[in-house]
Amino acid sequence: MQVYLPIxxxxxxxxxxxxxxxxxxxxxxxxxxxxxxxMTPILIFLGVPPAVAVGTQANQLVGASLSGVLGHWQRGGxxxxxxxxxxxxxxxxxxxxxxxxxxxxxxxxxxAAISILYVIVLGSVGGLMxxxxxxxxRAARNPTLPLRRLHQHLWMHGxxxxxxxxxxxxxxxxxxxxxxxxxxxxxxxIMGVGGGFFMIPAMxxxxxxxxxxxxxxxxxxxxxxxxxxxxxxxxTNQTVDVFLALLLLIGGIVGTQVxxxxxxxxxxxxxxxxxxxxILAVAVKxxxxxxxxxxxxxxxxxxx
Numbered sequence: 001m002q003v004y005l006p007i008x009x010x011x012x013x014x015x016x017x018x019x020x021x022x023x024x025x026x027x028x029x030x031x032x033x034x035x036x037x038x039m040t041p042i043l044i045f046l047g048v049p050p051a052v053a054v055g056t057q058a059n060q061l062v063g064a065s066l067s068g069v070l071g072h073w074q075r076g077g078x079x080x081x082x083x084x085x086x087x088x089x090x091x092x093x094x095x096x097x098x099x100x101x102x103x104x105x106x107x108x109x110x111x112a113a114i115s116i117l118y119v120i121v122l123g124s125v126g127g128l129m130x131x132x133x134x135x136x137x138r139a140a141r142n143p144t145l146p147l148r149r150l151h152q153h154l155w156m157h158g159x160x161x162x163x164x165x166x167x168x169x170x171x172x173x174x175x176x177x178x179x180x181x182x183x184x185x186x187x188x189x190i191m192g193v194g195g196g197f198f199m200i201p202a203m204x205x206x207x208x209x210x211x212x213x214x215x216x217x218x219x220x221x222x223x224x225x226x227x228x229x230x231x232x233x234x235x236t237n238q239t240v241d242v243f244l245a246l247l248l249l250i251g252g253i254v255g256t257q258v259x260x261x262x263x264x265x266x267x268x269x270x271x272x273x274x275x276x277x278x279i280l281a282v283a284v285k286x287x288x289x290x291x292x293x294x295x296x297x298x299x300x301x302x303x304x
Contacts, residue, residue: 007241008052014247016046021251026259027278037122039248040114040191041282048244050111054101054191055230055239056248066223071260072216079167079213083220085174086181086199090225093185098232101190105237117191119287121198126279129201133273168209168217176207181221188222189229200275 001014024039043053072078104110163174180202187198199218203209209217234240 022255025252025255077216089181097189129276
């Protein structure tokens with residue numbers, strides 16, 4: 001059953017969109033991420049213009065993340081104070097990211113910029129996560145190996161303006177989570193992702209948050225940043241296809257709840273290893289799309 005997407009200006013199978021929303025929603029609930037790092041590339045693979053895929057995905061992430069947060073909140077897995085501090089930086093970062101997105105769009109370089117940024121960010125984060133998770137997995141299977149802390153005491157932990165975060169059992173400078181939120185906001189706006197694939201490693205390895213509250217807190221912050229980003233993208237760049245977002249959201253809400261139940265059964269190092277492999281797979285696919293010769297050597301674009 002084909003449906004027409006007015007902003008993307010193309011037709012696509014309804015069942016494919018619902019299945020896509022459900023699959024990415026499952027991953028969102030499983031790992032505590034927004035799932036945008038996977039949704040946006042798949043939409044591009046299906047033929048949706050990259051600018052529309054990025055703008056629309058931010059809309060879909062709001063509902064999927066809200067569904068996941070409710071589950072984590074019920075079991076006490078959300079540090080609302082930490083999420084609120086990160087949100088402060090995320091709001092500023094998303095506004096800056098939307099401005100950069102519009103500038104690249106006017107220069108006609110947005111499609112290439114999105115693909116290159118995906119390869120660099122996903123490849124770096126996925127590679128580092130895979131190395132760490134393999135070490136953690138080996139340590140868990142071999143108790144004779146010396147234990148290593150997930151995060152080290154860095155210079156940033158000596159910064160002023162410290163605040164207590166009882167839920168995470170931390171006493172750190174607010175500059176650290178604000179900076180992470182700021183960078184995440186820029187990533188959300190330009191790449192059309194929730195930023196969880198960036199925030200979760202940072203929250204574990206830099207901030208030092210316990211794994212039990214990382215996923216829920218990440219989704220908590222993602223809700224508000226993606227809502228703001230989607231609004232700014234719609235008003236500023238007119239790249240949000242509401243009908244497409246609605247179809248993805250219907251499948252995403254159901255898939256998130258299923259993924260959440262499976263995620264509770266995974267150990268921390270297992271979850272991080274699976275997540276890193278998924279991130280690297282997307283990065284490799286986008287990398288080969290960039291370097292391989294396309295089937296059509298020329299393409300026409302209608303400037304609005």
